[in-house]
Amino acid sequence: MMESFAERERLLLAPYAMHSADSAGRKHPEPLHPYRTPFQRDRDRIVHSAAYRRLSYKTQVFTGEMGDYHRSRLTHTLEATSIARTLARSLRLNEDLVEALALVHDIGHPPFGHAGEDVLNECLHESGGFNHNRQALRIVEELEQRYPRFSGLNLTLEVLGGQAVRADRKGRHRPLLESQVVDAADSVAYDTHDADDAMELGLLSLAELLEVPIWGLAAERVRRRYAGLAGHELRRAVLHELIDWQVGDLLEQASAKIDAARFQSASAARAAGTIVEASADLAALKVELERFLHDRVYRHPQVLKMRSNVRTCLSEMFAGYLRRPELLPKAFQERTEQAGPSRCVADYIAGMTDGYAQGEHRRLFDRTPDLR
Numbered sequence: 001m002m003e004s005f006a007e008r009e010r011l012l013l014a015p016y017a018m019h020s021a022d023s024a025g026r027k028h029p030e031p032l033h034p035y036r037t038p039f040q041r042d043r044d045r046i047v048h049s050a051a052y053r054r055l056s057y058k059t060q061v062f063t064g065e066m067g068d069y070h071r072s073r074l075t076h077t078l079e080a081t082s083i084a085r086t087l088a089r090s091l092r093l094n095e096d097l098v099e100a101l102a103l104v105h106d107i108g109h110p111p112f113g114h115a116g117e118d119v120l121n122e123c124l125h126e127s128g129g130f131n132h133n134r135q136a137l138r139i140v141e142e143l144e145q146r147y148p149r150f151s152g153l154n155l156t157l158e159v160l161g162g163q164a165v166r167a168d169r170k171g172r173h174r175p176l177l178e179s180q181v182v183d184a185a186d187s188v189a190y191d192t193h194d195a196d197d198a199m200e201l202g203l204l205s206l207a208e209l210l211e212v213p214i215w216g217l218a219a220e221r222v223r224r225r226y227a228g229l230a231g232h233e234l235r236r237a238v239l240h241e242l243i244d245w246q247v248g249d250l251l252e253q254a255s256a257k258i259d260a261a262r263f264q265s266a267s268a269a270r271a272a273g274t275i276v277e278a279s280a281d282l283a284a285l286k287v288e289l290e291r292f293l294h295d296r297v298y299r300h301p302q303v304l305k306m307r308s309n310v311r312t313c314l315s316e317m318f319a320g321y322l323r324r325p326e327l328l329p330k331a332f333q334e335r336t337e338q339a340g341p342s343r344c345v346a347d348y349i350a351g352m353t354d355g356y357a358q359g360e361h362r363r364l365f366d367r368t369p370d371l372r
Contacts (some may be wrong), residue, residue, distance in 0.1 A: 005037050014092035016263035018176050024157040027141075028150040038156050039096035045153040046103045049146065050351075051139045055106065057353035059113035060190075060197075070197035073113070076189060077106050083247060084185035087276070090251050091258070093178050100155070101162045101182045108135030109356040110350035112314070115307040119314040120346050127342045133167035135350055145331070177254075177269050181275035188246045191289055196239055198297045206235050212292050214285035218242045249282045257359060313361050314349060320365050321345040329363060 013019060020037040033041055046052055055074035071079070081102035088098040109132045110116035115212040120130035137160065141152040162179035175183075195215075198204040209215045218241040221361065222229065229237055254276045262270040278286060321327055325336065327350055333347045339347070349357065 009037075009094070012092065014258075014263075015093055016118060016177060016258065016266055016269040017093045018097050018158055018178055018266045019047045019094065020096070022266065026154050026156055027160075028154045030154065039094060039100050039159070042100040042153075042155045042159045043096060043103060045146075045155065046100060046107070046140075046289070049107070049139075049144050049153060051107045051144060052103065054351065054353050057355055058109055058111055059116070059354055060194075063250075070200060071193055073106055073109050076193065077103060079193060080105070080182070080189040083188050083243065084182045084301055085249060087181045087185060087254075088178065091177065091181070093181060097158060097162075097176075097178045097361070098181055100159050101179055102185065103167065104136060104140065104155075104159065105182055105186060106132065106136070107139055108132040108137070110135075110314075111352050111354045112306075112310040115310040115356075116314055116350075117312050118307075120318070120350060123315060123318045124342055124346055127340060130288060130346055130350070133166060134161065135347075136163050137167060138347065139145045139351075140342070143351070153264055174270050174273060175273055176266055180274060182278045184250050184278070188243060188250075190245075191286055191293075192239060194293055194297060195289075196235075198293075198300075199235065203297060203300050203302065206231070208296070210238075212289055214242070214282075215288050217285070218245060221245070246278065246282065246286075249279050250276055253277060253279050313357065316365050317349055317357070317361050318345055321348065 006019070009017075009019050009021070018040060023038045026038075032038070036044070041230055052074075055077060056072055058073040060071040060073050060076045081099055084098050084102040085095050087093075088095045092116055109286070110130075117130060117132050124130045139152075140155055141160070143151075144153050145151060146152065158176065158178075161173070162175060162182070164176040165173045165179055166183070195204065195209055199206060199209065210219055216236060218238045219234065222234065222237045222241050226237060226268045257272075257275050258269070261269075261272060263272070269275060277283070325333060325341060325345075328344065328348055335347070336344050352360065
């Protein structure tokens with residue numbers, strides 16, 4: 001069966017894609033599966049993990065107290081995965097690997113999004129800090145306990161390596177093209193959808209966004225095709241145009257570089273540096289949009305109030321569990337000697353959903369703030 005998978009990939013994938021037959025394997029060797037490639041198995045293990053399920057109830061930018069329309073960490077992950085697969089198929093990359101990388105990329109986020117991450121990073125400032133990309137590796141290599149022969153999910157070295165690149169702030173590792181696709185898709189998703197969510201919640205108006213150059217230009221492109229659109233219809237059309245424009249630009253730029261280089265292997269493409277990236281003009285527009293979102297959305301008074309209350313909730317929980325480690329579940333208590341008390345407390349809090357964190361704070365420490 002694996003011979004047929006290898007032949008199928010040989011016919012469908014480009015020589016510069018990561019072929020399943022060339023995988024470096026897993027830390028704990030396992031026999032090949034009779035009807036799934038190694039990267040399909042990675043995808044399935046991620047989707048069936050407890051940490052992945054919890055993403056449904058973790059904040060992307062806005063908490064559930066502000067409504068239920070906006071993205072959760074899970075819906076963002078699914079949207080980024082959809083965009084990544086589109087890019088991968090067009091570039092003839094390994095879609096199964098791309099999907100696994102995209103599905104795992106945010107699995108290390110704690111409750112309450114980046115606000116929660118900032119609190120845990122401060123709490124662990126003397127113990128190496130906290131970073132959601134590194135936490136994803138801890139989850140899939142250590143914390144998930146689903147198999148009798150090993151801790152973690154025992155993902156392929158390609159998926160672990162792709163996530164390690166995201167965790168490497170110093171840029172010491174060069175990513176496969178499949179990893180580059182996921183990073184680019186993630187950027188497309190959050191740049192577009194954070195603005196959509198902010199409009200739905202009334203934090204921004206469409207008129208304000210149309211003053212931002214990338215939104216204004218996308219609206220002009222829409223109006224050339226659909227005259228007379230306004231209000232909700234224009235907003236939807238511009239959102240679609242923004243995604244299509246960015247994906248088209250990424251494909252145009254990457255395809256030109258690939259054609260010029262004529263890569264004959266995944267390793268050759270990896271050695272060439274960044275291939276999947278926006279054009280200089282579009283990248284500049286995206287930077288301007290991200291600056292606008294930072295000032296007008298991420299620093300909005302309602303969001304800042306939520307961040308302040310999250311700080312109170314999680315910092316009190318962290319200190320409380322350190323004082324009374326017997327409150328931790330047994331599995332985390334048993335890891336204290338190996339990983340240290342602070343890291344074990346952070347692992348436990350990081351695994352919580354927004355609602356569970358609020359409930360446990362209320363139950364154990366009795367001072368849960370209103371997170372709205």
